Amino acid sequence: xxxxxxxxxxxxxxxxxxxxxxxxxxxxxxxxxxxxxxxxxxxxxxxxxxxxxxxxxxxxxxxxxxxxxxxxxxxxxxxxxxxxxxxxxxxxxxxxxxxxxxxxxxxxxxxxxx
Amino acid sequence: xxxxxxxxxxxxxxxxxxxxxxxxxxxxxxxxxxxxxxxxxxxxxxxxxxxxxxxxxxxxxxxxxxxxxxxxxxxxxxxxxxxxxxxxxxxxxxxxxxxxxxxxxxxxxxxxx
Numbered sequence: 001x002x003x004x005x006x007x008x009x010x011x012x013x014x015x016x017x018x019x020x021x022x023x024x025x026x027x028x029x030x031x032x033x034x035x036x037x038x039x040x041x042x043x044x045x046x047x048x049x050x051x052x053x054x055x056x057x058x059x060x061x062x063x064x065x066x067x068x069x070x071x072x073x074x075x076x077x078x079x080x081x082x083x084x085x086x087x088x089x090x091x092x093x094x095x096x097x098x099x100x101x102x103x104x105x106x107x108x109x110x111x112x113x114x
Numbered sequence: 115x116x117x118x119x120x121x122x123x124x125x126x127x128x129x130x131x132x133x134x135x136x137x138x139x140x141x142x143x144x145x146x147x148x149x150x151x152x153x154x155x156x157x158x159x160x161x162x163x164x165x166x167x168x169x170x171x172x173x174x175x176x177x178x179x180x181x182x183x184x185x186x187x188x189x190x191x192x193x194x195x196x197x198x199x200x201x202x203x204x205x206x207x208x209x210x211x212x213x214x215x216x217x218x219x220x221x222x223x224x225x226x227x
Contacts, residue, residue, distance in 0.1 A: 035217075042217060045216065048214045056213065056214070091157070100145060102147060102162060103149075103204075105156035105157040108155075108156055
């Protein structure tokens with residue numbers, strides 16, 4: 001299995017630009033999670049989906065952030081417009097079941113907003 | 115806010131020594147997990163311990179859980195240079211196992227060759 005695949009691995013953009021991060025979960029996994037990691041705040045859960053349905057987006061920092069999961073094999077996290085404080089590493093993770101169990105993480109997308 | 119808090123924040127030991135990291139959490143849990151993160155990489159699951167378990171082993175890893183103290187420890191025995199990484203504990207959210215995991219800020223472990 002190829003594992004969780006994220007793209008792009010690195011993105012540098014200017015403030016105000018739209019950013020789209022992509023994630024392909026492990027085939028057959030039913031839950032998908034988006035996390036953000038910074039030195040100051042550590043790992044923060046932004047949103048998660050069970051069977052492609054958003055369950056809890058209370059961690060999404062602002063309306064500038066949105067996430068979709070149109071099908072079981074693809075999810076996007078969009079930031080529009082981006083701001084320098086959005087600079088972080090964004091991780092996608094998937095889980096086989098919808099209740100408990102280990103998370104499988106992608107390698108992350110490092111976002112720098114200038 | 116962080117559910118799990120690791121201690122110490124950083125730890126440097128000699129290769130071959132044992133490394134112990136601690137995690138404290140605030141609310142009731144169904145299970146607690148430990149993850150490793152190498153620099154610039156994603157997190158990798160190490161071990162899961164359920165709330166009704168007190169100790170669990172996996173290779174050179176030993177995890178303990180004390181639900182009365184809301185704490186867990188991760189012991190890595192006979193450390194190797196390749197064990198250099200950040201280690202995170204993670205707990206269920208308020209909704210139990212159906213939620214995402216809440217991570218601490220991690221312990222950065224350095225193994226000196």
